[in-house]
Amino acid sequence: MDDILLNSRDKQDDNEQPSIVVPLDDMDKADEDPNTVDELAMELATIQQSAKKIAIIGSRNLPITHQQTIETIAMALVMQGNTIITSGGSSGTNAAAIRGAMKANPDKLKVVLPQTIGQQPSDVQNQLIGVPNIIEHSDRAMMTLADASRICNREIIDDCNQLICFLSHTSKTLHNAVQYAEDGHKVVTAFYLD
Secondary structure, eight states, X not given: OHHHHHHHXXXXXXXXXXXXXXXXXGSOOGGXXXXXHHHHHHHHHHHHOSXXXXXXXXXXXXXXXXXXXXXXXXXXXXXXXXXXXXXXXXXXXXXXXXXXXXXXXXXXEEEEOSSOGGGSOHHHHHHTTTOSOEEOXXXXXXXXXXXXXXXXXXXXXXXXXXXXXXXXXXXXXXXXXXXXXXXXXXEEEEEEOO
């Protein structure tokens, strides 16, 4: 009887597929950083959300075709139910994001200013007419615009699930904003314009 079982096992082994041996030392090890799996799960959950808070920030110096593209992106994102968060700006990325979001649904736009409306140039003040959700910072009135803008970018990023940034390779402030978003485990899309 033992012979019959043995022969049966031999026949079963002949029918099995050969196994492939993969050296484990060549594979990325998830156990080296236990947070990696959690971070990926969080990013996947953010991407799959039906309505997100999406920050759009970037360069002021953009050709009109780039501004039109950003405007279209912002409008489409709002039409999908997302909220756009940006800062003020008379030209460039922020202005295009404001125009696009306002066309789709002004209630889905949040503009965070680095300082106050009164400190903005008149063309920016004019653009903000009708924007229902503007956050001003009178506490930053005495700061330089550059310092207030860096703080503003971080505030915008802290409030979003996802960052879309339009920048050049030489833009230190925007590179720092992208790095800050990545460090905060935000979903980041960076469009380099050069």
